[in-house]
Amino acid sequence: MTSHGDAAHRVRTLRDQINQHNYLYYVLDAPEIPDSDYDRLLRELQTLERQFPELVTRDSPTQRVGATPLAEFGQVRHEVPMLSLDNAFDEQEVRDFERRAHERLGTPAQLEYAAEPKLDGLAISLVYEHGMLARGATRGDGTVGEDVTQNIRTIPSVPLRLIGKGFPALLEARGEIFMSRKSFEKLNARAARKNEKIFANPRNAAAGSLRQLDARITASRSLEFFAYAWGQVRGGKLPGRHSEVLARFRDWGLRTNPENRVVHGVDGCLQFYRQMAAKRERLPYQIDGVVYKVDRLDLQQQLGFVARAPRWAIAHKFPAEEAMTVLRAVEFQVGRTGALTPVARLEPVFVGGATVSNATLHNMDEVERKDVRMGDTVIVRRAGDVIPEVVSVVLTRRPKSTRRVRLPRICPVCGSQVLRLEGEAVARCSGGLYCAAQRKELIRHFASRRALNIEGLGEKLVEQLVDAGLVHTPADIFRLTVPQLADLERMGEKSAKNLVQTIEHARHTTLARFLYALGIREVGETTAQVLARHFGTLEALMKADATALVQVPDVGPVVAAAVAAYFHEPHNHQVIDALRKAGVQWPEHVSAPLTGSPPLSGKIFVLTGTLASMTRDDAKAGIQALGGKVSGSVSKKTDYLVVGAEPGSKLAEARKLGIGLMDEVAFKRLLKL
């Protein structure tokens, strides 16, 4: 049995250890023990306190959550008023702020600023008496706030007791209570499951969670705290700079924002602003701007206050990311892949730093989920470089007559049928190359490296060729002439000649590459290889219906349907005929037997050095088309090493392991090229 004396000693040791680990975890963000060890310490303390209730103190780490809910919050008077900040919305307003500060101080010397992210939560005051958390209060109107001590005590990053030495006998630390994006999303997901209230943003969630009469609810909400200011200070002195005070806060166990910096002059401020704007989306919590504070406290004192804000600090706000406007109409845009995207035409509105008159509605599922109708008032969001989107409808403003959004049956660009597959959110135009919206993308894909590999025929050039009316279908590529190409922007005689030559070579391809190049929906490189190997000839494949296609190993019903649908379209036959007429050809040899295993089945190949007559990708495709596998490195499992010019270390490795070597001639014979 533990004696009272031993227990008292152990309890003190445990509390010190737990407080130290809290500090390492929350303030320094550098935990030294795993969570399980921490939990063990806490449980031991709980057990001892249950055994010896007289040892329980208010500041024990076990005493964060009190048991009795309050009837109401008490009121608290802030001895030092809790001020707010003036805002600057652009660079000029920040420069004006600095100019005014210089004028008042009469010093032309560059000022130093403490620059901090502006957290989007709620301001809080924490009074520590002799290092013990005595009171937590909301800002309220700045003079009178609410006593939320019970709730504040449940926030793990708020120390119940300060650590270290030299803190004033009375210290009122101030800062922000906030909720991380992750916790916010979790909370809302949980609320949605239980059909409870969904919070509009992390700020509201933090405020709603803190203002709970039952602290157990607050305890379940994952709130966090950063200190950035102070109020009353008695029985001790703070250092002479804001940044130094925050450093002391940290030593005493008060969490401060690791993004805080000291910067020089207005240019330093603006640089900080840009850095934080760029980093904003990656921060785990929401910020709505940055704050600049004159770092020297003596200068702060000289500058003083106006009304409810200090003259020594300013909030430089990011442009608001959300705004309200009216949705006039919904139109459908056909993307490069044929996907139909509903686009909201809006009453122009200034949001996220730009005027927005179009916003995406993503797809019909989203339109239905959000119940967006033409004539509605909507919330539009534009964050960073992200495409503006319609976030939600303001139902309270819905007029009597709104029109529902309907998916068009035919493509607005080419008039082909629009298909929306069962269970898919995206609707697509079935026009393929026939649809001008998809033409560029399909031609670009046709020429891409793993398709017909026409080097030099990239996105920009395809764009030019299609716009100039020189290319409508892939077959047109093979009719391009040097003078035609040389006439184009950024194209000289020489590159035109090179391109025509590359195109010439590209005529000779493989069936797998050709199938992949056609851009059949659901047919990627591997599927193209599987199909080529299985059917051997294009004619055989074209004759196969969906039932025959699903018989092919690795081909499921979705792929089978897409392939069958493609070859069902007469205009796709025209595309293929035109390509063959233009001279596109492939060896019709790979007709592996429809039954039994392909010739290289189970064989593992490794390639080294450069092959003179084909690219690495071609060599790989050739091996795969015959059922072989290609590996990146030589091992005991390797069957053959294909050796090209200037082979690498793989050759020595293969020799060591006694693996079969094959030169290019032998390799081509194997592939029957």
Ligand code: IVH
């Ligand atoms: S300093 C006298 N620093 O912004 C200066 N405030 O608009 C008092 N806020 O009520 C505030 N991050 O809730 C300061 N790093 C920061 C801040 C910050 C967020 C909030 C705070 C304040 C409001 C003023």
